Amino acid sequence: GVLNPEAEPEDLEESLFSLRPGSLSEYVGQAETVETLQIAIAAARKRGESLEHALLHGPPGLGKTTLAHIIAHEMGGRLTLTSGPALEKAGDLVGILTHLGDGDILFIDEIHRLPRAVEEFLYSAMEDFAIDFVFDKGVHARSHRYRLKRFVLVGATTRVGLLSAPLRDRFGIFRSLDFYDDADLVRIVMRSASLLGVPLLREGAETLAKRSRGTPRIANRLLKRVRDYAQVRGDGRIYEDTVSKALTLEGIDTMGLTPLDRRYLQTILSFYNGGPVGIEAIAATLQEESDTLVDVVEPYLLKIGFVIRTSAGRRLGSAAYEHLGFPLPQD
Numbered sequence: 539g540v541l542n543p544e545a546e547p548e549d550l551e552e553s554l555f556s557l558r559p560g561s562l563s564e565y566v567g568q569a570e571t572v573e574t575l576q577i578a579i580a581a582a583r584k585r586g587e588s589l590e591h592a593l594l595h596g597p598p599g600l601g602k603t604t605l606a607h608i609i610a611h612e613m614g615g616r617l618t619l620t621s622g623p624a625l626e627k628a629g630d631l632v633g634i635l636t637h638l639g640d641g642d643i644l645f646i647d648e649i650h651r652l653p654r655a656v657e658e659f660l661y662s663a664m665e666d667f668a669i670d671f672v673f674d675k676g677v678h679a680r681s682h683r684y685r686l687k688r689f690v691l692v693g694a695t696t697r698v699g700l701l702s703a704p705l706r707d708r709f710g711i712f713r714s715l716d717f718y719d720d721a722d723l724v725r726i727v728m729r730s731a732s733l734l735g736v737p738l739l740r741e742g743a744e745t746l747a748k749r750s751r752g753t754p755r756i757a758n759r760l761l762k763r764v765r766d767y768a769q770v771r772g773d774g775r776i777y778e779d780t781v782s783k784a785l786t787l788e789g790i791d792t793m794g795l796t797p798l799d800r801r802y803l804q805t806i807l808s809f810y811n812g813g814p815v816g817i818e819a820i821a822a823t824l825q826e827e828s829d830t831l832v833d834v835v836e837p838y839l840l841k842i843g844f845v846i847r848t849s850a851g852r853r854l855g856s857a858a859y860e861h862l863g864f865p866l867p868q869d
């Protein structure tokens with residue numbers, strides 16, 4: 539539905555006025571993933587078959603859900619969106635599966651958080667397009683096989699290591715999305731700005747790109763904050779200076795790091811002498827969920843070398859000392 543009253547404000551905005559690219563040709567960056575999908579989609583269509591199940595891996599906001607929308611659009615199937623934590627009981631999944639038609643796409647976000655009992659139902663659904671119901675127990679147990687339509691499962695995960703082998707093995711297509719480079723993010727915010735009808739100058743777009751943690755969702759969200767700032771404090775146009783001022787106000791620093799990113803780094807630096815320190819200790823000190831740190835905070839800090847993972851735990855990279863304005867330790 540277009541107007542889902544339970545949608546988050548951002549989702550609502552997204553559904554009313556979408557910044558999501560609608561086809562693979564509009565999808566910026568991730569060249570290898572795009573090519574894999576282009577070939578798989580073209581081949582499936584040529585053979586008149588449905589696409590193989592696809593698993594997409596990568597940090598939040600890099601475009602996994604967007605790809606599910608695009609796959610559905612290009613394969614001409616309907617898309618159903620759900621997530622691992624939302625599927626609490628096997629019945630929740632069965633209810634969805636039995637309503638899918640041939641060629642429909644089922645997107646399961648955070649598929650690594652699917653309860654085990656639900657996950658087991660997915661195996662035969664993915665492999666045989668059937669689910670087996672077991673009635674009664676012990677010697678009276680009977681099973682009944684229910685045939686499903688040939689749906690396509692698109693799974694998304696931030697942590698592929700937490701997926702069980704039997705689930706992972708049932709995906710024919712597996713791709714990891716990487717952080718976007720500045721040139722791709724410039725293209726994304728220029729496109730978004732033109733869709734939103736806001737004049738974004740080239741240098742403004744470049745500064746925005748640099749401060750978006752390699753992540754399209756963050757780039758689009760910051761663009762909206764900068765647009766507000768430009769309309770209230772400026773002449774409506776987004777210059778480099780507008781971006782700097784608006785983002786500083788949001789607590790986003792020159793590297794694009796958020797207050798939580800900096801608290802995480804400061805904790806390793808001041809509480810744990812630069813590390814190595816285990817993630818649970820950092821989480822306890824910060825009073826944050828370790829999952830949030832692992833899924834949201836760390837991937838980008840690892841990518842830019844601010845944090846290094848060792849067998850003994852996390853330690854700061856030299857670039858982090860420099861950024862925080864501390865001298866490198868003497869060993």
Ligand code: ADP
Nearest residue numbers: 557558565566598599600601602603604754755
């Ligand atoms: P994920 O599912 O990985 O958390 P989404 O697919 O929801 O991420 O993407 C977040 C937002 O970023 C989307 O709404 C879309 O506007 C934008 N976006 C993501 N990937 C791209 C891309 N390759 N090109 C343009 N915009 C993108």
